[in-house]
Amino acid sequence: MSDTAITELKGRRIWDSRGRPTVEVDITLADGSKGRGIAPAGASRGSREALDLRDGGERLAGFGVDKALRAIETEIAPALLGLDATDQAGIDAQMIALDGTPLKARLGGNALVAVSLAVLHAAAASARQPLWQYLAGEAPSVLPMPEIQIFGGGAHAGRRIDIQDLMIMPIGARSVAEALEMTAEIYLSAGRIMASRGLVSGVADEGGYWPSFATNEEALDTLVQAIEGAGYDPATEAAISLDIAASEFGSGGRYRLGLEQRELDSDGLCDLMVEWCSRYPIASIEDPLAEDDRDGLIRFTAAMGDKVQVIGDDYLVTNAAKVEQAAADNAVNAVLLKVNQAGTVSETRAALDAARQHGFGTIVSARSGETEDVTIAHLAVGWNAGQFKVGSFARSERMAKWNELLRIEEALGAKAQFAGTSGVRGLGQGA
Ligand code: PGA
Numbered sequence: 001m002s003d004t005a006i007t008e009l010k011g012r013r014i015w016d017s018r019g020r021p022t023v024e025v026d027i028t029l030a031d032g033s034k035g036r037g038i039a040p041a042g043a044s045r046g047s048r049e050a051l052d053l054r055d056g057g058e059r060l061a062g063f064g065v066d067k068a069l070r071a072i073e074t075e076i077a078p079a080l081l082g083l084d085a086t087d088q089a090g091i092d093a094q095m096i097a098l099d100g101t102p103l104k105a106r107l108g109g110n111a112l113v114a115v116s117l118a119v120l121h122a123a124a125a126s127a128r129q130p131l132w133q134y135l136a137g138e139a140p141s142v143l144p145m146p147e148i149q150i151f152g153g154g155a156h157a158g159r160r161i162d163i164q165d166l167m168i169m170p171i172g173a174r175s176v177a178e179a180l181e182m183t184a185e186i187y188l189s190a191g192r193i194m195a196s197r198g199l200v201s202g203v204a205d206e207g208g209y210w211p212s213f214a215t216n217e218e219a220l221d222t223l224v225q226a227i228e229g230a231g232y233d234p235a236t237e238a239a240i241s242l243d244i245a246a247s248e249f250g251s252g253g254r255y256r257l258g259l260e261q262r263e264l265d266s267d268g269l270c271d272l273m274v275e276w277c278s279r280y281p282i283a284s285i286e287d288p289l290a291e292d293d294r295d296g297l298i299r300f301t302a303a304m305g306d307k308v309q310v311i312g313d314d315y316l317v318t319n320a321a322k323v324e325q326a327a328a329d330n331a332v333n334a335v336l337l338k339v340n341q342a343g344t345v346s347e348t349r350a351a352l353d354a355a356r357q358h359g360f361g362t363i364v365s366a367r368s369g370e371t372e373d374v375t376i377a378h379l380a381v382g383w384n385a386g387q388f389k390v391g392s393f394a395r396s397e398r399m400a401k402w403n404e405l406l407r408i409e410e411a412l413g414a415k416a417q418f419a420g421t422s423g424v425r426g427l428g429q430g431a
């Protein structure tokens with residue numbers, strides 16, 4: 001048996017940032033190295049994501065993960081014991097075959113992703129390297145540009161406003177440390193503005209202020225004021241990044257803006273998105289139209305794709321084949337990468353490779369349901385993704401990941417390079 005053979009694989013139930021159960025997996029190798037993986041969970045999910053297998057029924061509002069844990073114990077562990085943890089692709093392929101369904105519905109995407117991440121961590125531990133370094137190998141490690149939420153919305157805030165994420169991208173920063181300090185100033189500035197208007201009512205799922213606004217435009221205006229109030233220029237120092245998550249309020253070419261009680265067709269929403277991108281200092285926009293609105297996305301990207309980064313999240317669900325198709329269609333120019341959307345580390349990496357081949361921007365992203373796990377910070381650096389989206393600047397499941405980036409930046413020392421805007425279509429090399 002090789003030193004890196006899997007000798008133990010154990011799943012357990014832990015709890016995520018929404019107080020819901022999730023799957024954690026511990027793996028031990030023959031040489032004693034250990035790896036841990038944890039499944040995150042989305043709320044605004046793409047319909048073609050790997051299935052997050054839940055028990056259903058009354059208990060824990062149906063969110064139980066006993067079925068996924070049973071799949072790990074009775075099927076995945078027996079199949080993986082003895083396999084070499086350094087063969088990530090082989091192990092992931094084995095799990096995909098064992099599941100046998102297109103969306104990993106039988107064993108559960110949550111089971112697979114926790115195991116896949118645990119395998120990766122165990123292999124890095126055996127190589128006695130931090131994960132980012134293990135992934136980067138000889139390639140230079142580049143720290144990603146953060147996108148940080150200031151106001152939450154959509155499915156993360158009781159649909160209080162339609163836009164799901166109002167974020168900033170500190171485009172003037174020269175390091176992660178500086179980017180996060182700018183973010184802190186802007187987050188505090190936003191808090192002061194909300195307090196002065198009597199609008200503070202806590203934070204949404206990802207830590208952004210709960211959006212007590214009358215219109216989507218009021219939220220956008222307030223974000224600009226927060227940036228300026230912190231002393232930054234939105235055009236050159238801290239731009240806006242939006243996740244519209246349009247699949248949450250529209251399908252079949254009909255969109256319902258709940259806040260404004262307005263209904264729009266695909267052209268109407270596309271025009272509104274173009275208007276926002278022209279009126280506000282927006283550097284990046286995610287899922288501006290719904291996942292079933294390919295023509296709308298193509299129209300939007302034709303209009304704005306040379307000026308603005310257009311990210312496919314629900315539209316691409318971290319799937320290499322969908323990235324290929326989107327490149328052929330010119331439907332977007334960047335892809336959000338969520339390991340649990342794909343279901344395994346290898347498939348996530350394949351989506352990144354496909355994106356890179358087509359000159360797309362790549363953004364490693366958290367989910368709205370997260371834990372203390374900081375793996376994605378290592379993926380963003382180790383894979384040189386260029387951009388990183390984790391949620392807001394509050395709540396420790398978010399801060400743990402920003403803080404991990406700072407530690408990696410420090411560990412790189414003089415070798416640390418910051419991606420800045422270089423990977424952002426419309427701003428950097430893609431302009
Ligand atoms: P989710 O949201 O994790 O709830 O899907 C994050 C996003 O849409 O980017």
Ligand code: ZN
Pocket residue numbers: 243245286287313314
């Ligand atoms: Zn999204």
